[in-house]
Amino acid sequence: MDITTSPIQSAPAVAAAGLVKSFGSVRAVDGIDLHIRQGEIVAFLGPNGAGKTSTIDMLLGLATPDAGSVQVFGESPRGAIAHGLVSAVLQTGGLLKDITVRETLDLTASLFADTRPVEEVLQRAGIAEIADRRVGVCSGGQQQRLRFAMALLSDPGLLILDEPTTGMDVEGRRSFWNAIRADAARGRTVLFATHYLEEADEYADRIVLMSRGRIVADGTTTEIKNLVSGRIVHATLPGADPVAIAALPGVDDVEAKGDRIAVHTRDSDAVARFLLTQTAARDVEITAQNLESVFIALTSDDAAARPAGAASVIATATATATATASAPEGARS
């Protein structure tokens, strides 16, 4: 394989700085910086109204930022689209109901200078059998796959997906992500917004968490989980002495509900050892923090009320993300 030295091969897939977008008095996007290297699979997480869709619209040139700059492969969003470098599956994208699936793809393909063959994307999106069906009679899931096929036509360097698996069944969702994974191996960058935390956990290299128009955390899945540190030790212990347990090294918090206690700790081994040897505790369980607890911790009202704390979390996460992620990039090229 040739080592291409053209500037575009080394340009970041996304370079956005200080993006701001307001709708009336509402600041949908409130000054975000986003830097995505080529080949990354990035999950864009956040509750409804966090500003994910508005950010995506600006990356695609569908909306103009009020302030800040955005570049896709070193070009303006519109320029990147004209070159077929970026494509997207959006929630809002409409389809012509009176033409067939294949005609939709023929039409889309005719608008680009270079495209993959229509037959190939039909196969890859799993809609080859319904190619001659009118779009209007296709199910929601089939229409979503058609949008995916349309997005694959230009063989984009960056694929942006807004809630891509909505309306798909479990099997459809799995094969969809397998296709995305196979693409990423070829060097395609993928940015997807989702509210399925397990999708982000399982398929993304990196998670960008948005809340109230700001990025509140940015890092690898593991790093994000570590933001809410430690594990939780559960046990059934009638007449527990919370003060004694809280005094153990590493314990952050002790909750008691009836006979059941939950100990948040950075040293779960010490807590478990104490409970099993010094007390009558039984049914001891140790659970890791999951993405959901992080998600709730970072996007809750409580988190917003302590902006200083949240800011330091981002700084740490971003720094580690940059350090760990630069290694595979060098190895690849």
Add this chain to the structure above:
Amino acid sequence: MTTAPASARLTLDRRVPPFGGFNLTYLRIELMRKLRNRRTLIFTIVFPIALYVIIGVPQVDTPLTATPIAQGGPSVAAYIMVSMAMYGAMMSATQTGAAVGVERAQGWSRQLRLTPLNPLVNVIIKMIAGMLLGLFAVAATFAAGAFSGVQLSAAQWISTGLSGWILAAAVFTALGLMVGYLVPGENAAQITSLAIVLLAFLGGLFYPVSSMPDFMQSIAAFTPVYGISQIARAPLTGEGLDLLWVVNALAWLALFVAGTAWAFRRDTQRV
């Protein structure tokens, strides 16, 4: 979904399509959509022919001017034939313009914004498809005329057909586009269809303006169908063009084009 047959490494050296994405595949699909749409075919082709058969055919032997038909004078049927052909071309043109509004409401124009297609080129492709359907409508109505015994000189066939087609397409595509951009959704098509019937009546396509009451005549002269239909039918009588007709046609065209341009700019900013 099967695994990727395309395993080659992704390259990013891409070209931009020429002519803002203009291409014949898109044009062909647009035209197919119209020809497959039964309602479009009924309103643009069946309806004008039917009206011609009902109103025009019985007057194949009625002379339009002082010149008898036997001496090469035009018949009233020829006059009605040109009017109906224009009605078909107008219908096709307005429906085309209005379809832009419908497709925007359905989110299709947003989808197209993810492709290199220039929004203006999109409109141009649709206009061409609409004009081609309008040409079918004119040709079909003229064929019905010829079949029923309308006799015109070659110059008259061509000049009435071409001017009727082009004038109707120009003015009414602009009207349809303007309404399509201003009125979101399916309503655009219904509003324009209704408007066309009303304007066609006022402009003298269904009923000669000269037979209308005086106050109707003076209103008719200011409506958008009047100017273009008078110009298109002028070759039948051999009279010259009235300056008022030309002013009428140009003024309405300018108004609709300006309205479309304004609405279009507003629309692309919003997408």
